[in-house]
Amino acid sequence: MFSLISNDIGIDLGTSSILVYIKGRGVVLKEPSVVAVNRDTNTVLAYGEDARLMLGRTPENISAVRPLRQGVISDYTLTEKMLKYFINKAVGKRTLRKPRISVCIPSGATEVEKKAVEDAAYHAGAREVTIIEEPVAAAIGAGIDISKPQGNMIIDIGGGTADIAVIALDGPVVSESIKVAGDDFDEAILRYMRKKHNLLIGERTAEDIKVNIGCASKRPENVTMEVRGRNLVTALPKTVIVSSDEIMDALLEPAMMIVNAVHNVLERTPPELAADIYERGIVMTGGGSLLYGLDKLLQEKTGINCVLAEDPLTAVAIGTGKFIDFASGDTDED
Numbered sequence: 001m002f003s004l005i006s007n008d009i010g011i012d013l014g015t016s017s018i019l020v021y022i023k024g025r026g027v028v029l030k031e032p033s034v035v036a037v038n039r040d041t042n043t044v045l046a047y048g049e050d051a052r053l054m055l056g057r058t059p060e061n062i063s064a065v066r067p068l069r070q071g072v073i074s075d076y077t078l079t080e081k082m083l084k085y086f087i088n089k090a091v092g093k094r095t096l097r098k099p100r101i102s103v104c105i106p107s108g109a110t111e112v113e114k115k116a117v118e119d120a121a122y123h124a125g126a127r128e129v130t131i132i133e134e135p136v137a138a139a140i141g142a143g144i145d146i147s148k149p150q151g152n153m154i155i156d157i158g159g160g161t162a163d164i165a166v167i168a169l170d171g172p173v174v175s176e177s178i179k180v181a182g183d184d185f186d187e188a189i190l191r192y193m194r195k196k197h198n199l200l201i202g203e204r205t206a207e208d209i210k211v212n213i214g215c216a217s218k219r220p221e222n223v224t225m226e227v228r229g230r231n232l233v234t235a236l237p238k239t240v241i242v243s244s245d246e247i248m249d250a251l252l253e254p255a256m257m258i259v260n261a262v263h264n265v266l267e268r269t270p271p272e273l274a275a276d277i278y279e280r281g282i283v284m285t286g287g288g289s290l291l292y293g294l295d296k297l298l299q300e301k302t303g304i305n306c307v308l309a310e311d312p313l314t315a316v317a318i319g320t321g322k323f324i325d326f327a328s329g330d331t332d333e334d
Contacts, residue, residue, distance in 0.1 A: 007091050007099045010321025011083070012137070012314075013117065015068050016159030016182065016287070018048075018082070019314060020090040021321035027314045029090045035078050036064045044078070047085045055204075070179045071106035071134075071161035072113045076120065083124035098127035104137040104320045106161040108177030132323045134158075134316060135165030135172055138285040141319030142309035146170055151273030152280060155262065155298070155306075156316060157288030159183050162258050164265045166273055174268045178261045182288040184254045185210050192250035194232065197240045201229035210291065213244040216255040217293030217300070248293075255294060259301045266302065281305035285315040 010021035013033075020029040031048030038045055040061045046054065055064045067078035091099060101121050105114060114131050121129045138156040139146050146152065146167050156163045159182045165175035186206040193199045193206075201209075205227060213225045223244045231238040262282075266274065282304055284295060290313075295306040309315045 008321065008324045009087065009091065009099045009101045010137075010317055010319070010323065011087075011101060011103045011121075012317035012320055013068065013079075013083075013103055013105070014158050014316075015066065015071055015161070018086055019317035020086055021314075021317040022090060023321055023324075027317050029086060030314075030317075031086065033066055033068050033082070034064055035067055035082050036062060037078070038062055044081055047082055069160060071158065071177070072109060073116045073120065076116055079116075080120040080123050083120050087124050098125055100128040100130070100324055101126040102130040102132050102320050102323050104132045104134045104316055106177040107133045107135055107163045107165055107172060107175040108161075130324060132320055133165070133172060133175070134161075134163045134177075135175060136167060136170075137316045137319035137323060138163070138309070139165075139167050139283070139319065140322050141315035141317065142283050142285055144283065150280070151269070151276035153265070153269075153277045153282045153304075155258075155282060155284045155286075155289065157181050157258065157284070157286040157294075158316075159287065162261065162286075162288065164258075164261055166265060166269050166277065168273055168276075173270065173273060174265050176261050176265050178257065180254050180257045180261075181286075182210075182291075185214065185251055185288065185291060188250050188254050189214070189247060192246070193227065193229065193240075193242075196246070197227075197242075198232045199227065199229040199238060199240055200232055201227060205229065209242065209247060210251075213242065213247055214251060215244050215248045215292040216251055217296040218248065219244050219292065251291070255291075255297055258294075259298060262298060262302060278304055281307055283307055283309055285309045285312045287313055 008023040012019040018033050032052040034051040036046040036051035036054045067075040073079045118129050135154045139154045144152050152167050162181045163177045165172040189206040228239050299306045
């Protein structure tokens with residue numbers, strides 16, 4: 001059956017993953033933002049999870065590429081193709097009308113970067129495109145009523161950027177976007193292993209360490225993990241035991257950069273809104289906010305209660321989809 005009604009779609013176009021939300025159906029697609037390309041023929045071989053599985057396992061003529069870097073488009077053609085593929089995969093060919101699409105971007109994006117995302121969405125088959133700033137989408141997705149004259153602070157830590165904003169009356173009052181996020185946590189672990197243990201590890205291993213034993217403040221007990229890699233001295237495979245306390249030291253620098261950015265935003269916040277935030281607390285979203293103890297560290301350094309959104313990973317995608325209704329004044333819940 002064909003549907004005469006076009007779908008309203010919200011897209012969280014992230015550095016590390018792309019999520020698609022469809023009104024009435026929720027988040028229908030979550031895939032890595034990776035495209036596998038044959039460099040000889042310049043053709044795309046795979047998208048998303050299929051392409052991610054090829055990382056580090058391809059012959060010379062095939063490369064797995066991330067078309068987005070630090071929250072913005074670095075390869076326009078591939079981003080457009082990837083968007084088109086995922087929209088078709090999520091919606092299917094069942095609609096007669098083109099969809100209305102809202103896409104979120106980091107709050108620090110320039111007009112040129114906004115235009116690139118807008119054009120890519122139109123070329124991917126949108127009837128109407130709405131660009132929304134990531135913290136606003138995160139706040140809506142986390143269930144905050146942003147239309148009230150109350151200050152809400154939201155911290156969205158993704159793969160490439162961390163967006164911090166104070167939101168009131170439908171928009172950001174003060175915001176800051178820094179290019180320090182989940183990928184930088186992985187990078188810090190890679191550097192630490194190289195420097196401290198003379199061990200060369202891959203990006204995937206670094207992410208495993210972050211997820212399993214990574215922390216921004218001390219865990220109740222020091223947990224350890226076996227890490228395999230290549231010894232930089234002998235060039236042979238080697239296994240070392242790494243503790244969570246060590247990884248906490250490795251992650252302290254990027255974690256403190258996020259804390260400092262939060263401080264900067266709080267310093268620029270009008271006093272009435274600052275009082276609201278102190279009373280209501282800070283809401284955290286995004287995959288990076290799941291790092292153990294990051295909420296505790298922020299709470300310790302700011303003196304303000306920090307809470308994780310109900311579903312940090314999908315909050316931005318849900319908020320992006322709901323923003324279309326919000327903007328048109330239709331606030332019916334799905």
